[in-house]
Amino acid sequence: MAQIKNMETYDVLVPKFGLNLDRSSVLESIKHEKLKASPRLQSALLQLNKYSIHINHQLFFLRYFQSELDVAEYHHDFHKALALHAIGVPSQQLDIKNQWSQVQQNYRAIEWAKRKGKSHSGWEHGIIRHLEWLLHQGDKFAVENASSWPVTEREHDCSIDPNWLDDWFDYVNKSQGIERTLISYEQLCMIRNPAGGCTLLENVFLEARLSDLRAEKSYWLSPKFYYLNGCHSTTEDGFSDLGNLISRWEVKFEWLADKQRYIHHALQAFNDDFDAILQSKTMPAGWHELKAILLSTPIISMEVAHTYLEASSFMFEYGLLQVKHVSSLDDMTVFECTAVFKLWERWDNIMKF
Numbered sequence: 001m002a003q004i005k006n007m008e009t010y011d012v013l014v015p016k017f018g019l020n021l022d023r024s025s026v027l028e029s030i031k032h033e034k035l036k037a038s039p040r041l042q043s044a045l046l047q048l049n050k051y052s053i054h055i056n057h058q059l060f061f062l063r064y065f066q067s068e069l070d071v072a073e074y075h076h077d078f079h080k081a082l083a084l085h086a087i088g089v090p091s092q093q094l095d096i097k098n099q100w101s102q103v104q105q106n107y108r109a110i111e112w113a114k115r116k117g118k119s120h121s122g123w124e125h126g127i128i129r130h131l132e133w134l135l136h137q138g139d140k141f142a143v144e145n146a147s148s149w150p151v152t153e154r155e156h157d158c159s160i161d162p163n164w165l166d167d168w169f170d171y172v173n174k175s176q177g178i179e180r181t182l183i184s185y186e187q188l189c190m191i192r193n194p195a196g197g198c199t200l201l202e203n204v205f206l207e208a209r210l211s212d213l214r215a216e217k218s219y220w221l222s223p224k225f226y227y228l229n230g231c232h233s234t235t236e237d238g239f240s241d242l243g244n245l246i247s248r249w250e251v252k253f254e255w256l257a258d259k260q261r262y263i264h265h266a267l268q269a270f271n272d273d274f275d276a277i278l279q280s281k282t283m284p285a286g287w288h289e290l291k292a293i294l295l296s297t298p299i300i301s302m303e304v305a306h307t308y309l310e311a312s313s314f315m316f317e318y319g320l321l322q323v324k325h326v327s328s329l330d331d332m333t334v335f336e337c338t339a340v341f342k343l344w345e346r347w348d349n350i351m352k353f
Contacts, residue, residue: 035183037179038178038250041178041250042178044257047261048220048221049213049214049220051264052214052218052219053264055219057267057296059107060347061221061222062106062110064351065103065203065224079345080341081096082099082100083298084326087297089326089329089334106135109135110208112134113131117209122173123173125169128201131201135200135204168187171184175209181210183245185202188205220260221263223249223256259351267343270339270343274291277320285308286307287314289308290304290311294340295340295343298336298340299324299335299337300335301334302333304335305335312335315337316335322335
C-alpha cells in the first residue's frame, strides 16, 4: 500500500490539458501549482484500510456500483433471488437478470483494469476503448478502433491534441498517491464527458486505481457509493480551485471511512456469532472454506454441500444451514444460510443511511 512520507508537496505538477471548455479552465489555471498531500485524505485512507474486509466481499458491494435500482429497493427477497441465480436457478425477473449481468461485467472490467495498470506497459492508448467494450457500452466506440481516444459527447466536437493525451497517460502511470489518483480521475471525466458528470467507465477506472491503495487481498467501499445518498459529484457541481476540489474529496473519503467502520463491525459480529458454536465443539474439516463460500453465495447446491460434507453436516445440525426446495426445478434441494442474508440486510441499512 502506498504511503506518503513527505506531507508537504509532490514532485509531480498537475498536468495541463488543452480542452477549450469552461470546465477545464480551473485545472489549466493551476497548472503551475504543486499538488499538496492532504492529511485528511491520508487519515481517511488509514481508517479505510484499518476497517477493510476481505476482497471476496467486493462482489456484494458491486451490486451498488451500477444499477437503476434505488438502494432502498434492496431487500431479502432480492438478495435471495440473486443468490439462486448465482447457483444456476434462473430468475424470471428482468431486474434480477440485469443486476447479475451488471455485477459480472463490472467485476470483469475492474479486474482487467487492475491487471493492465500493474503490467509493464501500464495505461496506454487503447485501454479506455477496451474498457468500454468490456462494459458493453455500445457499438459507437468499437473495440477495433481502440487506437483512437474516446470522447463520449461527440456533439461538442472536441479536438484533443495527442500530446495532451500522452501527458495524461504519463501522469496516470506515475501517480501512486491518493491525491494524484483523484486528479487523474477528474481529468478523465472532463476529457470523456465535456458536458459534465461521469460515467460507469470513469468509476471503473477509479476503482481499479484505488486497488493499489488497499491492503493486500482487502476491500473497502468505493467513492462511487457516496452518491447513493443523493450526493453530487465534484465534476457536476464544479470547483473553484484545486484546494476546493481536494476538500470535496476529503468529505467523501471521511464519509467512506465512517461507513466502512460500520461494515467491518457488522462482519465481525457475524463471525463471532457464526463461530460461537466452536467454543464447545471441535472445528469440522472445511469449516473456513465453506463459510467463505456462504459469505459469497448464501445458498449452496447439494454438490457444494457434499464437497464440504463434514462442515455442511455440522452447520446443518446446529441450525446454521437450512434445507430448502426449489419448486421451479422439481423441488431441487439446496441449503440456505439465513445468517449471511441478515448480514447483507445490515450492510444494506448501513448504505442507506
